[in-house]
Amino acid sequence: xxxxxxxxxxFITLVLVLLTSSAVSSTTSRISLVSTTIFDxxxxxxxxxxxxxxxxxxxxxxxxxxxxxxxxxxxxxIPGKRTYLLKPVAFNxxxxxxxxxxxxxxxxxxxxxxxxxxxxxxxxxxxFSAVNGLTVSGNGRIDGLGPMWWKNPCIATPPxxxxxxxxxxxxxxxxxxxxxxxxxxxxxxxxxxxxxxCNGVIVSNLHIIAPExxxxxxxxxxxSSTNINIRxxxxxxxxxxxxxxxxSSNIKISGIMCGPGHxxxxxxxxxxxxDVVENVDVRNCTMKKTLMGVRIKTxxxxxxxxKKISFTGIKFDAVYNPIIIDQYYCDTDQQSCLxxxxxxxxxxxxxxxxxxxxxMDNVINLSCxxxxxxxNIVMDSVYITSAIPGRKVYGSCINAHGRASHVxxxxxxxKP
Numbered sequence: 001x002x003x004x005x006x007x008x009x010x011f012i013t014l015v016l017v018l019l020t021s022s023a024v025s026s027t028t029s030r031i032s033l034v035s036t037t038i039f040d041x042x043x044x045x046x047x048x049x050x051x052x053x054x055x056x057x058x059x060x061x062x063x064x065x066x067x068x069x070x071x072x073x074x075x076x077x078i079p080g081k082r083t084y085l086l087k088p089v090a091f092n093x094x095x096x097x098x099x100x101x102x103x104x105x106x107x108x109x110x111x112x113x114x115x116x117x118x119x120x121x122x123x124x125x126x127x128f129s130a131v132n133g134l135t136v137s138g139n140g141r142i143d144g145l146g147p148m149w150w151k152n153p154c155i156a157t158p159p160x161x162x163x164x165x166x167x168x169x170x171x172x173x174x175x176x177x178x179x180x181x182x183x184x185x186x187x188x189x190x191x192x193x194x195x196x197x198c199n200g201v202i203v204s205n206l207h208i209i210a211p212e213x214x215x216x217x218x219x220x221x222x223x224s225s226t227n228i229n230i231r232x233x234x235x236x237x238x239x240x241x242x243x244x245x246x247x248s249s250n251i252k253i254s255g256i257m258c259g260p261g262h263x264x265x266x267x268x269x270x271x272x273x274x275d276v277v278e279n280v281d282v283r284n285c286t287m288k289k290t291l292m293g294v295r296i297k298t299x300x301x302x303x304x305x306x307k308k309i310s311f312t313g314i315k316f317d318a319v320y321n322p323i324i325i326d327q328y329y330c331d332t333d334q335q336s337c338l339x340x341x342x343x344x345x346x347x348x349x350x351x352x353x354x355x356x357x358x359x360m361d362n363v364i365n366l367s368c369x370x371x372x373x374x375x376n377i378v379m380d381s382v383y384i385t386s387a388i389p390g391r392k393v394y395g396s397c398i399n400a401h402g403r404a405s406h407v408x409x410x411x412x413x414x415k416p
Contacts, residue, residue: 041078111145204231
């Protein structure tokens with residue numbers, strides 16, 4: 001009997017060995033199918049001395065990476081300890097490899113001459129278009145030389161060939177599955193990072209910096225995009241830390257340290273079209289000495305809606321306008337602002353677990369359209385006091401409907 005048991009044990013062991021070998025062989029085969037090729041910009045002629053134009057070297061390296069082996073991984077490598085001067089560059093797709101990595105270890109800087117910023121994509125400096133499976137990461141720095149744009153506003157008739165329209169520093173258009181992390185972005189001429197018509201994006205561990213007085217230097221703008229996750233980043237600029245525009249849905253924002261700047265905004269919406277925003281979750285963010293805290297802003301006369309929006313676990317430190325809905329937003333001369341019975345419909349908006357201080361007395365301002373009410377606003381466990389000891393604060397409403405519990409200051413104007 002013992003000999004039979006011994007033979008069975010040896011048989012089972014042999015079967016397990018064969019199965020294991022087959023699994024390892026199969027895994028090894030799958031891994032071997034995914035090759036990785038590195039395309040170093042220095043090999044394509046980049047100097048990295050901060051003075052020579054490296055734009056063509058970057059374009060050649062990108063084209064080689066983008067046209068590389070299908071179903072492979074390409075790495076565009078930008079080595080550290082160097083500074084690369086770039087004129088406007090378009091990194092266009094679609095690309096053959098299933099994954100494209102842009103490893104930014106060095107510093108990238110714009111040209112100090114405005115005439116060098118002319119391009120066929122003049123609204124942006126660095127543009128990634130139609131590139132799926134893209135990852136841009138590293139400990140490098142992207143410097144847009146913003147002061148030359150902020151201190152020298154457009155004149156009536158600029159010299160021939162010179163643009164006065166400040167570009168976005170880094171723009172992504174139709175880039176699905178985008179990953180952006182680790183970089184430092186400073187002094188963009190205008191918005192630092194814009195995502196348009198992108199899906200399935202994760203942005204993390206960025207540091208975005210511009211002076212408080214710099215105009216229109218939003219940190220991150222999201223437009224017509226879905227399934228966007230922005231987390232664990234520091235944003236200190238002269239405008240919105242993060243702004244969400246029409247056509248966007250399923251947006252998650254968490255772990256953002258914002259300030260200075262204009263806080264986290266939805267909008268502006270309703271300017272010249274039908275705008276829709278839904279399923280936005282902003283949580284565990286801190287606003288420090290920002291002009292706005294969490295804001296929804298729409299123009300009079302707009303159409304569309306914004307709904308299923310939540311702000312949870314927000315901390316305010318001497319914020320000027322902590323909580324605001326502004327359906328009378330107008331960024332032009334007040335005399336030319338439109339007055340209309342039409343408005344973007346706002347509903348299902350939740351503020352929960354919010355604490356902090358304000359440098360303004362009106363700490364909750366729900367200014368909804370007089371003709372299209374805001375509905376189902378929930379205020380729960382919201383406690384905001386004055387940053388000035390002993391000063392009283394209050395809340396105000398226009399046509400706002402919902403419910404409030406455990407809210408200070410008491411918000412009697414929020415109607416059922």
